[in-house]
Amino acid sequence: MDKAALLQRYAAGERHFQRVNLRESDLMGMALAAVDFQGADLRQARLGKASLVQACLRGADLSETILWGTDLQQADLTTAILREADLSGANLWQAQLTQANLIKASLSGANLSEAILVQAILYEADLRPSSDQYTNLAHANLQGADLSYADLSGAILHHANLDRAKLCRANLRQRMPWGALVTDLTAASLQGADLSYANLQGAVLRQANLEGADLTGTDLTGADLTGAILPDRAELTSS
Secondary structure, eight states, X not given: OOHHHHHHXXXXXXXXXXTOBOTTOBOTTOBOTTOBOTTOBOTTOBOTTOBXXXXXXXXXXXXXXXXXXXXXTTOBOTTOBOTTOBOTTOBOTTOBOTTOBOTTOBOTTOBOTTOBOTTOBOXXXXXXXXXXXXXXXXXXXXXXXXXXXXXXXXXXXXXXXXXXXXXXTOBOSOSSTTOSSOOBXXXXXXXXXXXXXXXXXXXXXXXXXXXXXXXXXXXXXXXXXXXXXXXXXXXXXXX
């Protein structure tokens, strides 16, 4: 389907475009709230600054798609493929991303507050703040998510659920040496999480629950662990 046909049918009130092929389409800035792109092929499409509020993108393939600044509030991206997608500065507030594939995706400065990322794959994803925005994962559900090698330096993760998440060798250190931007894990739940060899230098872990977490080789130099629950016999790296 070409762009003109899509927009004409959408303007006429149609919302259901399941499994449509929009690969490499230019939909920059388009208003497509509540559109149903379930199972659609959107690989390498350009959707920057588009409005996809409450859109259904379940199982859609958005590999290498440009989604920077896109409004995806309350969108359903369950099992969507977002491998190497650019979601910098995107609004994913309360978005459903259960089992989504976000391998090597750029989420710099994205708002993922209250998003659901249960069992999502964020291997080598970039979740650092952008120059003017924090990556907001406050209260997000990341149970069992794979964030191995992900860059989360300076991200907001307070009250996030990271139970059983994989954070092996992830970077969660403060962004700047003078502490202007720190990774905030205040009251986060990391029960049973794999933090082996992760970098948490200067991170804020006040009242965080790390019961049963794997801290093998984890660097917690300068981290604030006030009131945190640590695993039994935890060996904390301080150099």
